[in-house]
Amino acid sequence: MATTESQQKPARSRRGTGSYDERRIRLAESALQTLGELGYARTSLREIAANSEFSHGVIHYYFRDKTELIVFCVKHYKTQCMHRYDSVVEEARSADGLLTGFADKLVQTLTEESSMHRLWYDLRSQSMFQEELREDVYDIDRGLEDMIWRVVSRFSDLAGNQPLVGSRAAYTMFDGIFESALRDHIAGRAGAVEWISDQIATLIPALCSQSAETESA
Amino acid sequence: MATTESQQKPARSRRGTGSYDERRIRLAESALQTLGELGYARTSLREIAANSEFSHGVIHYYFRDKTELIVFCVKHYKTQCMHRYDSVVEEARSADGLLTGFADKLVQTLTEESSMHRLWYDLRSQSMFQEELREDVYDIDRGLEDMIWRVVSRFSDLAGNQPLVGSRAAYTMFDGIFESALRDHIAGRAGAVEWISDQIATLIPALCSQSAETESA
DNA sequence: AGATGGTCTTGACAGTCGTCAAGAATGAAT
DNA sequence: ATTCATTCTTGACGACTGTCAAGACCATCT
Missing domain, CATH: 1.10.357 (Tetracycline Repressor; domain 2)
Structure with missing residues (x-):
């Protein structure tokens, strides 16, 4: 919730903290957290959004569909481990x-x-x-x-x-x-x-x- | 996808063939077939029934709920392999x-x-x-x-x-x-x-x- | 023949899902 | 202050889900 981040990107970010890509990553990390709790099958986009700082509609602003979000999450997780x-x-x-x-x-x-x-x-x-x-x-x-x-x-x-x-x-x-x-x-x-x-x-x-x-x- | 029209298959006794337990097993084997194709998450009871000789409502006649059907399928598969x-x-x-x-x-x-x-x-x-x-x-x-x-x-x-x-x-x-x-x-x-x-x-x-x-x- | 009771179908219910559109909120540029 | 693009919220949609109730079907019994 409370973001310790106060840095604002000049040209790209008109709203929210961090750049577009950074918020994509933050959304993916929220999704990974939820996915790790509920599993792939039982995780809905609304549940992902509820556990994040965003609302459920914003997912389709950052990702084309659910599959693209999942694939992005997988790739992001890959770099972590x-x-x-x-x-x-x-x-x-x-x-x-x-x-x-x-x-x-x-x-x-x-x-x-x-x-x-x-x-x-x-x-x-x-x-x-x-x-x-x-x-x-x-x-x-x-x-x-x-x-x-x-x-x-x-x-x-x-x-x-x-x-x-x-x-x-x-x-x-x-x-x-x-x-x-x-x-x-x-x-x-x-x-x-x-x-x-x-x-x-x-x-x-x-x-x-x-x-x-x-x-x- | 598959239009489940009210096409009647049986032409034989509408009273099912075999015993209660045998029909339970036949339903479970149909379910296993569908589960093997679609996976656990994407298999619905209607899809299971569509690939079987029964209609979708009959599942709750033989099984309390979806989980009981799945568990029964798993146990049945166990004995097979x-x-x-x-x-x-x-x-x-x-x-x-x-x-x-x-x-x-x-x-x-x-x-x-x-x-x-x-x-x-x-x-x-x-x-x-x-x-x-x-x-x-x-x-x-x-x-x-x-x-x-x-x-x-x-x-x-x-x-x-x-x-x-x-x-x-x-x-x-x-x-x-x-x-x-x-x-x-x-x-x-x-x-x-x-x-x-x-x-x-x-x-x-x-x-x-x-x-x-x-x-x- | 009619009655019975197990078997099965049909249709509906309440809920959830992914998706999207309309517009509000925001901050930068002018 | 006004404009404007970006960002985000809200609410809705059609489709799908598990579940269940009401009744149709049918073999068997009396």
Whole structure:
């Protein structure tokens, strides 16, 4: 509600705070919040507007239709989460350190961003029925795949190993594990945090057990 | 879209054929067909009825409301696909044979039952937003987990190995791989069949590489 | 034959949806 | 102060939704 923003763009913005594009983004972020709570199917434009600073009619001023809003939201979300683990990869000085840093970050994502991620899985499932979502979903998937691959290849570097599987397979496995843990967490089933930490600790080394040198046999 | 004129189909007894429960099941199977085409969110009761032999009002004769119909459909679907790989497991005489048999069956499922499986992933995602779906989704997930575990443990038996991971982890990995391949297949991206076959051929042995390295005799 | 009761159709209801048009509100330019 | 384009609100529209009531249909029983 209360905008701390008092900056006014000179030529473009005659009303409202921020530029046209900034208000588009703010509307999209409101939409993402609502989508994360209700899910793609049950979120209406009126509900999005009600949870924002705008009225329901303004959506068609900033977006052609509902689909364009959703796609814009997806792309905006993509930029938010694509490089979440980069700092973990860069700051890791040992294989074990990377492992625990990655696991901690995954747990943090699981507990603090569960709504955004269930929305992501919701949209990805919807893309199997709705063709206009597929391209953006595919791009995000590949971005996440690259992100995971940065972690795995960095681990194999630090451990002096070679990954056993390709980036695609590695990503789908982690993704499956994360999605399963997310469902457990959201459903309030205990042990999700411990389980996913354990899986990371065992899976990454197992996926990188092919050593250039002989490991302690 | 489809004009539902008052065209009368039956020509047979207006009193339904089969028992009450049988007609419930037939209605549920019609609903599953429609759900597989349109997805959970975009399927209305009228659309379900239009694709069935009944009119739209009859749904509330057999089901209290939409949710009860959906849950019934999910449970019915559960019984259809829970033991799909049992024959493969039973008929396998060697580790390699199990591997190829399992991969072939997975490919068959991928290509011939893609609609049912995208519906399954759709419902599973919805369960993260809709609490009343969670219990049934959870049950199905555990049933599928058991199914995968039968394959993995049978493989390790035939190969004289021990699985490296638990049933939960094994299932989530296969599930992630299958879901990814399913998205590729549905989107018409080439290589999904070859990719998943390859993944099975490499992943299962990798997950069972523990203990003595006795190859499949 | 008529009566019965389970089965099914039809039509309507109240609500919600996306969309849009008309115009009010706003601030910059003149 | 007037003009003017941009921004936003309001209210409406037709279409769609789940649900339900009223009654038609029909096999069976008496």
